[in-house]
Amino acid sequence: MLPEGTAAPEFTLPGTAMDRDASEMSEYSLADALQRGPVIINFYLFDFHPECTEHMCSLHDLLWFDLDDRVTVFGISTDRSFSHRAFAETEELTFALLSDSDGSVAESYDVFYEEFNGHKRIAKRSAFVVDTDGTIRYAWSTDVPTVQPDFSAVKDALEGLQTVHSDD
Template sequence: MVETGDIAPDFTLRGTDGQLLSQYTLSDYVADGYVILSFYMNDFSPVCSEQMCDLDDIDLFQFEADVSMFGISPDYVYSHREYSRQKGITFPLLSDTQFEVSKAYGVYDPELESGVRRALFLVDSDRRIRHSWVATDNWEAWDHSTTEALKAALDTLRI
């Protein structure tokens, strides 16, 4: 598993912003600042919906020009597009259908029904992991303090 201080594995995945389908490459986005990667089990699961909607609703990241955010799950882009539309998710959702990125980040777990452990990573412009969180229990309710810790890590980097 990648940890704080490690270099984040680069990747290119298909995804959607809720409308358009595109290719997203991590290294293209870190050049402009920070990237938040939110790994989640699947679209429409209750605990993941809470996690994704919280990240979207708190207005901490999406209006900051130097922060990009991506959700990553094994679902296909067409599921992501519908999920984005129904839940009002404003950041791109990426499809890791073969678990390549999940494996590279160490959040792939074949023992889990979804194959993915919920996780957050903050990546800086050097592709270094600056903050990480991995759920010990995928079905544990989303804790808003996780988002607050992520925001605090980002604020610390900007000082």
């Protein structure tokens, strides 16, 4: 896992979000999102996996990131955009789900399994907060798929960024 204080690797990935036309797949880039504000990146193993559903729904249920429309949330897995669309619709997720179909983005963040239960190049459950300068300010990852992130620590990291920017 990349440590806090390092530069977040840039990416552009195809994905889907519920605020777009159901037939539309778009490309999302970290650089574009950082122009608006900080980014929360959540890597997860699979759409519809029970633990991943809990993880992504828990993130969705945290209304505090909706209060600041500058914060972008990306859910990233190696599943395809069409699976993401169905997952987002079923779970009523409102943030973008991105397809890292070859695992290269997860690998660049050093949060991937070469093999997991017979599947090659799968993202590990992990969370990052990236500031507008592209620096990782919070990093968390686990090798145990049933472990959920501490979203209060994510919130604290975001609040710390707001404090820094309000002092400028």
